[in-house]
Amino acid sequence: MVRRQTPAARVSRRRIRCAWPAERKGAAVGLPDFLVAGVPKAGTTALHSALSRHPGLYMSPIKEPKFFLTDGPPPAKGGPGDALTYREHVWQRDRYEALFGQARENSRKGESTPLYLYDEDAMCRIQALIPEVRIIVIVRDPVERAHSNWTHLWSAGLEPESDFLRACAEEERRKAQGWAPFWHYTGLGMYGRQLQHAFTLFPRENVLVLRYRSLVNEPGQTLDRICAFLGVERGILTEIPRENVTSHPEHTLAHRAASLVMRVSDAIGRRLPGDAVPVAAHRLERFLQRDNRQRQPLGWEQRQALLPAFEDDIRLLERVLKEDFSDWLAPRERSGGMVGTRPAGQGQAKNGRFPGRQEARS
Numbered sequence: 001m002v003r004r005q006t007p008a009a010r011v012s013r014r015r016i017r018c019a020w021p022a023e024r025k026g027a028a029v030g031l032p033d034f035l036v037a038g039v040p041k042a043g044t045t046a047l048h049s050a051l052s053r054h055p056g057l058y059m060s061p062i063k064e065p066k067f068f069l070t071d072g073p074p075p076a077k078g079g080p081g082d083a084l085t086y087r088e089h090v091w092q093r094d095r096y097e098a099l100f101g102q103a104r105e106n107s108r109k110g111e112s113t114p115l116y117l118y119d120e121d122a123m124c125r126i127q128a129l130i131p132e133v134r135i136i137v138i139v140r141d142p143v144e145r146a147h148s149n150w151t152h153l154w155s156a157g158l159e160p161e162s163d164f165l166r167a168c169a170e171e172e173r174r175k176a177q178g179w180a181p182f183w184h185y186t187g188l189g190m191y192g193r194q195l196q197h198a199f200t201l202f203p204r205e206n207v208l209v210l211r212y213r214s215l216v217n218e219p220g221q222t223l224d225r226i227c228a229f230l231g232v233e234r235g236i237l238t239e240i241p242r243e244n245v246t247s248h249p250e251h252t253l254a255h256r257a258a259s260l261v262m263r264v265s266d267a268i269g270r271r272l273p274g275d276a277v278p279v280a281a282h283r284l285e286r287f288l289q290r291d292n293r294q295r296q297p298l299g300w301e302q303r304q305a306l307l308p309a310f311e312d313d314i315r316l317l318e319r320v321l322k323e324d325f326s327d328w329l330a331p332r333e334r335s336g337g338m339v340g341t342r343p344a345g346q347g348q349a350k351n352g353r354f355p356g357r358q359e360a361r362s
Helices: 046-052 083-086 091-100 120-129 140-157 165-169 171-176 191-198 212-217 217-228 253-269 276-290 299-309 311-323 356-361
Strands: 034-038 055-059 110-112 135-137 205-211
Touching: 034 046, 034 120, 034 191, 034 299, 046 055, 046 110, 046 217, 091 212, 110 140, 120 191, 135 191, 135 217, 140 165, 140 299, 165 299, 191 205, 191 253, 191 311, 205 212, 205 217, 212 217
Parallel strands: 034 110, 034 135, 055 110, 135 205
Antiparallel strands: none
16 A cells, blocks of 8 residues: 655745756756646657647757756766666756757747656746746646556566556655656656646746646647647647557566666666667667557556545645546546557657657667
């Protein structure tokens, strides 16, 4: 059973002003006009790909620069795979601005780092540097999101716990040991308190919150809403490409052995410079996901075990957005695993790079 997490105490509704290191300040000339700031495993990779097809928008070539997650170099260690991910953070101001250097004049520039919403310090850094930025947030049933998150890391050979609920129960211990936020399966789904904090920093009219299911079931209408929010022409984008679909390898002896090698390789890679270990790890990950089995859904009993962790925050989310999310608490026969198998030839997005681009590099 996962321990219930209660929402944070009510934050003052006054607008918070955030500090920013002097060496990273400066005019926001080369900075983005909008951010897809949340949440992980809610279609942000596919949305980034879709928006990049609009002639009035320019999306960063690295999907997740993670610039605002730190105010300097990222940490050097964490959980399995974290150290190699940290190497790819675009944390220097000049490198970050260079991501938008090819944008056409008058186009709206954007990037997609879905961990921003979860990180209160990151949201403060955004407010301090680009206070007029527009923010897009996709929220997904938090149990489905957590399960997709766990499956993503399990299929990559990084998650050592083969049982989803036991992995969730390990969350507080992993946090204490410094594992990166992508391992916070339940914490990342506490949208109520995350958005409550965001609205102390940004005007509500600058934040667009959408449901993941709208993105999947009504892509044209949802993309038109986003285009209207960003001030660009509607009716151009009509579909969301199937990007970063999570596969679910079976729990076999081969998977356990390959996963152990993956985690050992990660430990070695933390201490070695260069790309040799990351390239080898990527090839091993492709081996782990070779069968391309679609993500297996959760049953109602499994959902029941995890829902108490989210119930209070879902109620908070309803108050913050003045919208009904009771369907997230209702019984259902199956949860998640509805988008089918991963398209042929596509890999799993990792470290802010697109699945297709990963495959091309191997």
